[in-house]
Amino acid sequence: MGAFCSRTEFEWSNQEEPHAIRRKEILLKHPEIKRLMGYDTRIAFISVMMVLIQIASCYYVQTCSWPTLILAAYVWGGTINHSLSLAMHEISHNLAFGHSKPLWNRILGMIVNLPIGLPASITFKKYHLEHHKFQGDELIDTDIPTDLEGRMFYNTGLKVIWVFLQPLFYAFRPVLVRPKSVEPLEVINLIVQASFDFAIYYFIGAKAISYLVIGTLLALGMHPLAGHFISEHYMFNVGYETYSYYGSLNMLAWNVGYHNEHHDFPNIPGSRLPEVRKMAPEFYDDLPHHNSWVKVIYDFIMDPTIGPYARIKRENRDKKLQKLTASKQVDSADVKKRN
Template identity: 25%
Template sequence: MDHKAFIASLSPDALARLNRTEDAAGIWHLAVHFGLIGGLGAWIALGGPLWWAFLVPQGIAICFLFTLEHEATHKTPFRSAWLNEWVGRICGLLIVQPFEWFRYFHLAHHRHTNIPGKDPELLAGAKPDGWRAYLWHVSGLPFWRAMIGQTLRNAAGADPGDYVPERARSRVRKEARVMLAFYAVALASPAVSAVLFWVWILPALLGQPFLRLYLLAEHGRCAFVADMFQNTRTTYTNRIVRFLAWNMPYHTEHHALPQVPYHRLPELHRMMRGHHGVTSEGYLAFNRDYTRDFGSRRW
């Protein structure tokens, strides 16, 4: 059974229940996630005991806002459309990933998941195959270079990508210019920029490798086919990771039915048991398996 046959097997009532959005679950989740970032940031800024030990957790909490921005492109974390839009934009601002542009990039990824020559995630850079490429990828530096460059190109009015429709290009350009203006103002004052360096910039640099390791499991070493049960991986992990990632470790579930809100993915996972084609018993296990044959390859 492929993912389309599975979806066809679900009753209209089950689909309606799975697709139902709400504000309460998302607002509570958002409050805890942003509260964590605010609390860790305050501890670091005030120089609390062992403040330096909180730089990496702060960075992980910030960088995993990617998963919330990603969900907001699907308009599923909240029932309120304006809340999805503004939360997505704020997340994009904090991780230097323009929300308006990413909306269309990600839509193309769903339309052509793991199909070479069509999936923009593959066009942006193939999955690393060898230690040198793997370590470079996991460092997060290619991400920062790509997103800063994309934001600058968007602001200059350059082609944002074939997947961005003409009607949206002015919005993409305006968004990038607003982002650049915000960064300029935020970093203009030495006193303010010093605080931002310790509570935002440095933690984000330190946290990005953890997001790269997480994201690599979503489609890395999956088949280049159209079946979501084969081209996408669900990774079993603990509640903390699922919370920070807004349940996106249930990634096969998300790709099979992207309109299902993040908080209903555990239910969909239970319904989907026995149909998963690709799973992993945790992110350490995935990356261990992913790199297993690197030792026999040249750097």
């Protein structure tokens, strides 16, 4: 089954996550970066065009054999669906219409969600913003694999399976590890998505809906674009927890590869993130980064020092505060006892 992963525990850090600190330092030195903040309405235009392309593609796959359909779902439909999932990521930060129009962003997110086949837009936003605010928090950041994943997928062969199953882990890990009450917009997202899926099946056929869902599952797993899931926060260099990718696939991924820049400035649209690096090169050029998402996947699978455990965790803030309070109470009691 291949080499066993030498890492048997997460990397724990007592330091605050680096992005808030770096953001302050960058803005102090480069206040001109503030002009990049805002939104980009091209997100809406481009993503809706991709939705229409996918609906049109549904008509063409009806005449395909199943092997050809699966190939088309992986190469064409899956690539578009993965790009749409990253458009949902942009929209979750209100980068399509701005923070003053949150409902417009949520409606667009549900539209962009349609070809993906499974309702995700509203729930994704709910958990993703916590990933930014509480990066690495042991109880809050559901982007981090579970301890069970770390123990199960511990060698080369099993890590191959883990990569294929990434879409399932990303879909179900948050709701299982950190369940939250269902919001009204999530119900609407489900109804809209189910109605669309039924319409595709009823008016176009089973192959059409299969093309969409299969493409999503394949493209979010063992697919070049899916390298971003691993490249963003898995610890390829000890002590570094966020990595940017500066390769050509950023053109299909809304520049999500500029991940240090994105976490430093989540209110800057992906289209402008390369400018952040150009304006403040002294903060980014010396950070470890990736140039190939395919190589990232290969290294993750083959390198025994990297696996689901290769993530930096932090003790939960409330838990830490409770321990500190308890410790002070014990010290106070000891002082009174001695007196």
